[in-house]
Amino acid sequence: MKNSVYLLIGIFFGIVLLKSEAASWFRIYEMFHFKAFHMYGIIGSALVLGIVFIQLIKRYNIKTFGGAQISFVDKKKSIPRYLIGGIIFGLGWALAGACPGPMFVLLGAGFFPIIIVIIGAMLGTWCYGLLKNKLPH
């Protein structure tokens, strides 16, 4: 039962990512050239509504559908980890034109060369695991 809920949420998100064109390499390229409002509008409006949702949950102590308490864990403070990691991520995002969500959307959509990107992303994740203790965090 629960699994079908997760599956439906995923299907919904997948359709949105593809139809919004956020999974298009061209839209990412255009965004980094500041030549269209499209991607900024998506992220910006998602953010505004997201902030409202989370504030409402906190203020009215809204519970999950199962009645459990919702807790938000603050992320650990650091600069190098987020800045360096973020820059590396951004380099890849612009080059492959896909972040982790769109990778799977594009695979489902039948753009099979994206498999190479997914394999790369798994290799990159694995390399991080191997090097984690040697990196500044």
Add this chain to the structure above:
Amino acid sequence: MDLLKQPFPWYLSGPLISITLLLLILVGKRFGMSSNLRTMCTVLGADKTCDFFCFDWRAQRWNLVVTLGVLIGGFIAVTYLSGGNAPAINIDVVKELNTLGFKSAGTSYLPLELFGEEVFSSVKGILILLIGGVLVGFGARYAGGCTSGHAIAGLSNLQLPSLIAVIGFFIGGLIMVHLIFPLIF
């Protein structure tokens, strides 16, 4: 139904993404796609190589199910909702991409020069996709999240670390597109 076949405008897409975030919170989960890459590494046996992958991946199975859904969503969007059409990108960008050698700009959803079947026989194409993927995977774990976890979920919860990460995403993206692209394309 016809409306669903049009590309989703930003003012529809953004709120639909926030609704995804809200739904996941309301079923007691978190919004974050890149952690699935770590889970997949563990499933494939990376836990035998270092501690980072030693965790009970079954506790993350829900997110793999979400990911399977995302994949199915991509299939549905392309097959039934004419989702694979070319985005109406800025005409200046089309011209610029044409001069860089991307002849498919403005005529397809993804550049065929990188995502057409021919790429499997191009060493350069394979390297670009592979390196792009490695950077995304490495960077996402180093930064502790990707576009969904930081740019949407983290910023929605007003997390300063997420703002630093998103600034990083843009620094990296701008360096790639403006400084490195002229060298490789």
